[in-house]
Amino acid sequence: MKTRYFGTDGIRGPADGPLFTLEFITQLTGGISRFLRSSRGAESPRIVIGRDTRESGLQILAHLIEGFGRHPGECIDLGIVPTPAVASVVLSSEADLGISITASHNPAEDNGIKLFSAEGTKFAVTEEEAIEALMLSSSAISVERNPRHIVTSRSGLKTYLKGSEILSTHLDLNGLKIVCDTANGATVHSTPAVLSEKGAQL
Helix, strand or coil: CCCCEEECCCEECCCCHHHHHHHHHHHHHHHHHHHHHHHHHCCCCEEEEEECCCCCCCHHHHEEEEHHHCCCCCEEEEEEHHHHHHHHHHHHHCCCCEEEEECCCCCCCCEEEEEEEEEEECHHHHHHHHHHHHHHHCCCCCCCCCCCCCECCCCCHHHHHHHHHCCCCCCCCCEEEEECCCCCCCCCCCCHHHHHHCEEEE
Protein backbone atom coordinates (compact mmCIF):
# COMPACT_ATOMS: atom_id res chain seq x y z
CA MET A 1 0.00 0.00 0.00
CA LYS A 2 1.33 3.45 -0.90
CA THR A 3 1.26 6.05 1.85
CA ARG A 4 -1.06 8.99 1.27
CA TYR A 5 0.50 11.59 3.54
CA PHE A 6 4.00 10.34 4.39
CA GLY A 7 6.76 10.91 1.86
CA THR A 8 10.38 9.79 1.83
CA ASP A 9 11.15 11.71 5.01
CA GLY A 10 7.94 12.20 6.97
CA ILE A 11 5.12 14.58 6.15
CA ARG A 12 6.13 17.74 4.28
CA GLY A 13 4.39 20.56 2.47
CA PRO A 14 3.44 24.24 2.60
CA ALA A 15 3.03 25.25 6.24
CA ASP A 16 -0.26 26.97 5.46
CA GLY A 17 -1.55 23.94 3.56
CA PRO A 18 -3.97 21.14 4.50
CA LEU A 19 -1.33 18.93 6.15
CA PHE A 20 -0.75 21.34 9.03
CA THR A 21 -4.25 22.40 10.02
CA LEU A 22 -5.44 21.58 13.52
CA GLU A 23 -8.02 19.22 12.03
CA PHE A 24 -5.44 17.18 10.13
CA ILE A 25 -2.90 17.13 12.96
CA THR A 26 -5.64 15.99 15.36
CA GLN A 27 -6.27 13.07 12.99
CA LEU A 28 -2.56 12.39 12.79
CA THR A 29 -1.97 12.44 16.56
CA GLY A 30 -5.00 10.22 17.04
CA GLY A 31 -3.59 7.69 14.57
CA ILE A 32 -0.15 7.83 16.18
CA SER A 33 -1.57 7.41 19.69
CA ARG A 34 -3.60 4.39 18.65
CA PHE A 35 -0.58 2.94 16.82
CA LEU A 36 1.61 3.29 19.91
CA ARG A 37 -1.03 1.58 22.03
CA SER A 38 -1.74 -1.27 19.65
CA SER A 39 1.75 -2.06 18.37
CA ARG A 40 4.00 -0.88 21.22
CA GLY A 41 1.74 -1.34 24.24
CA ALA A 42 2.22 2.32 25.19
CA GLU A 43 -1.00 3.22 26.96
CA SER A 44 0.40 6.55 28.15
CA PRO A 45 3.21 7.37 25.70
CA ARG A 46 6.01 9.81 26.35
CA ILE A 47 6.62 11.95 23.25
CA VAL A 48 9.55 14.32 22.73
CA ILE A 49 9.18 17.11 20.17
CA GLY A 50 11.89 19.35 18.73
CA ARG A 51 11.74 21.90 15.93
CA ASP A 52 13.87 23.99 13.62
CA THR A 53 13.74 27.77 13.32
CA ARG A 54 10.88 28.09 10.81
CA GLU A 55 8.24 30.56 11.96
CA SER A 56 5.49 27.99 11.41
CA GLY A 57 7.10 25.56 13.85
CA LEU A 58 5.48 27.06 16.93
CA GLN A 59 1.97 26.74 15.46
CA ILE A 60 2.57 23.14 14.42
CA LEU A 61 3.97 22.39 17.88
CA ALA A 62 0.82 23.85 19.45
CA HIS A 63 -1.38 21.71 17.19
CA LEU A 64 0.61 18.56 18.05
CA ILE A 65 0.37 19.24 21.78
CA GLU A 66 -3.37 19.90 21.49
CA GLY A 67 -3.88 16.74 19.46
CA PHE A 68 -1.85 14.48 21.72
CA GLY A 69 -3.46 16.20 24.70
CA ARG A 70 -6.71 14.37 23.93
CA HIS A 71 -5.01 11.10 24.88
CA PRO A 72 -3.17 9.94 28.02
CA GLY A 73 0.55 10.57 27.97
CA GLU A 74 3.23 13.25 28.08
CA CYS A 75 4.58 15.72 25.52
CA ILE A 76 8.08 17.08 26.14
CA ASP A 77 8.97 20.27 24.25
CA LEU A 78 12.70 20.32 23.44
CA GLY A 79 12.67 23.75 21.79
CA ILE A 80 14.91 24.50 18.79
CA VAL A 81 17.27 21.57 18.22
CA PRO A 82 18.92 19.77 15.29
CA THR A 83 16.98 16.72 14.12
CA PRO A 84 19.58 14.23 15.48
CA ALA A 85 19.06 15.73 18.94
CA VAL A 86 15.45 14.50 18.91
CA ALA A 87 16.60 10.95 18.21
CA SER A 88 19.20 11.27 20.97
CA VAL A 89 16.71 12.50 23.58
CA VAL A 90 14.24 9.74 22.66
CA LEU A 91 16.86 7.22 23.80
CA SER A 92 18.11 9.11 26.87
CA SER A 93 14.59 9.78 28.19
CA GLU A 94 13.23 6.33 27.26
CA ALA A 95 10.46 8.00 25.26
CA ASP A 96 8.01 6.11 23.07
CA LEU A 97 8.18 8.54 20.16
CA GLY A 98 10.21 11.44 18.85
CA ILE A 99 8.95 14.15 16.51
CA SER A 100 11.07 16.66 14.62
CA ILE A 101 9.17 19.62 13.16
CA THR A 102 11.33 20.43 10.17
CA ALA A 103 11.35 20.43 6.39
CA SER A 104 15.14 20.24 6.15
CA HIS A 105 16.29 21.83 2.87
CA ASN A 106 12.77 22.66 1.69
CA PRO A 107 11.86 26.36 1.25
CA ALA A 108 11.21 28.40 4.39
CA GLU A 109 7.46 28.49 3.74
CA ASP A 110 7.31 24.69 3.98
CA ASN A 111 7.46 22.55 7.09
CA GLY A 112 7.31 18.91 8.05
CA ILE A 113 6.75 16.29 10.72
CA LYS A 114 9.31 13.50 11.03
CA LEU A 115 8.80 10.56 13.39
CA PHE A 116 11.39 8.62 15.39
CA SER A 117 10.77 5.29 17.09
CA ALA A 118 11.60 4.46 20.71
CA GLU A 119 14.94 3.18 19.37
CA GLY A 120 15.72 6.61 17.88
CA THR A 121 15.32 5.36 14.32
CA LYS A 122 13.22 6.62 11.45
CA PHE A 123 9.78 5.01 11.12
CA ALA A 124 9.52 2.23 8.54
CA VAL A 125 7.12 2.64 5.61
CA THR A 126 4.98 -0.19 6.99
CA GLU A 127 4.61 1.70 10.27
CA GLU A 128 3.63 4.87 8.45
CA GLU A 129 1.06 2.84 6.48
CA ALA A 130 -0.37 1.50 9.75
CA ILE A 131 -0.64 5.03 11.19
CA GLU A 132 -2.44 6.27 8.08
CA ALA A 133 -4.89 3.36 8.25
CA LEU A 134 -5.68 4.26 11.86
CA MET A 135 -6.02 7.94 10.94
CA LEU A 136 -8.58 7.16 8.27
CA SER A 137 -10.61 4.69 10.33
CA SER A 138 -14.03 5.71 11.60
CA SER A 139 -13.23 5.71 15.32
CA ALA A 140 -14.23 8.99 16.94
CA ILE A 141 -11.53 11.26 18.35
CA SER A 142 -12.14 12.97 21.65
CA VAL A 143 -12.60 16.73 21.44
CA GLU A 144 -11.70 17.27 25.09
CA ARG A 145 -8.33 17.41 26.77
CA ASN A 146 -7.43 14.22 28.62
CA PRO A 147 -6.68 14.92 32.30
CA ARG A 148 -4.02 12.19 32.20
CA HIS A 149 -1.91 14.09 29.67
CA ILE A 150 0.87 16.43 30.80
CA VAL A 151 3.10 18.86 28.91
CA THR A 152 6.65 19.61 30.02
CA SER A 153 9.73 21.23 28.49
CA ARG A 154 13.45 20.66 28.73
CA SER A 155 16.60 21.68 26.90
CA GLY A 156 17.12 19.19 24.13
CA LEU A 157 20.63 20.51 23.54
CA LYS A 158 22.22 19.14 26.72
CA THR A 159 22.04 15.49 25.68
CA TYR A 160 23.04 16.35 22.13
CA LEU A 161 26.07 18.37 23.23
CA LYS A 162 27.12 15.62 25.61
CA GLY A 163 27.27 13.29 22.63
CA SER A 164 29.40 15.78 20.73
CA GLU A 165 31.94 15.73 23.55
CA ILE A 166 32.51 12.03 22.94
CA LEU A 167 32.90 12.54 19.19
CA SER A 168 35.36 15.41 19.54
CA THR A 169 37.50 14.26 22.49
CA HIS A 170 40.72 14.98 20.60
CA LEU A 171 39.56 18.16 18.90
CA ASP A 172 41.45 21.26 20.02
CA LEU A 173 40.44 24.57 18.45
CA ASN A 174 42.37 26.84 20.81
CA GLY A 175 43.88 29.81 18.98
CA LEU A 176 41.62 29.46 15.96
CA LYS A 177 39.27 32.20 14.82
CA ILE A 178 36.19 30.76 13.07
CA VAL A 179 33.45 32.57 11.19
CA CYS A 180 30.29 30.59 11.80
CA ASP A 181 27.15 31.09 9.70
CA THR A 182 24.40 28.63 10.63
CA ALA A 183 22.04 30.17 8.05
CA ASN A 184 19.33 30.57 10.70
CA GLY A 185 19.09 26.79 10.86
CA ALA A 186 18.38 24.37 13.69
CA THR A 187 22.08 24.30 14.72
CA VAL A 188 21.97 28.02 15.52
CA HIS A 189 22.61 27.23 19.20
CA SER A 190 24.47 23.91 19.09
CA THR A 191 27.22 24.63 16.54
CA PRO A 192 28.54 27.79 18.27
CA ALA A 193 28.37 26.00 21.62
CA VAL A 194 30.45 23.05 20.40
CA LEU A 195 33.07 25.21 18.67
CA SER A 196 33.41 27.56 21.63
CA GLU A 197 33.66 24.65 24.06
CA LYS A 198 36.62 23.34 22.03
CA GLY A 199 38.42 26.68 22.34
CA ALA A 200 37.58 28.47 19.12
CA GLN A 201 37.05 32.22 19.01
CA LEU A 202 33.88 32.77 17.00
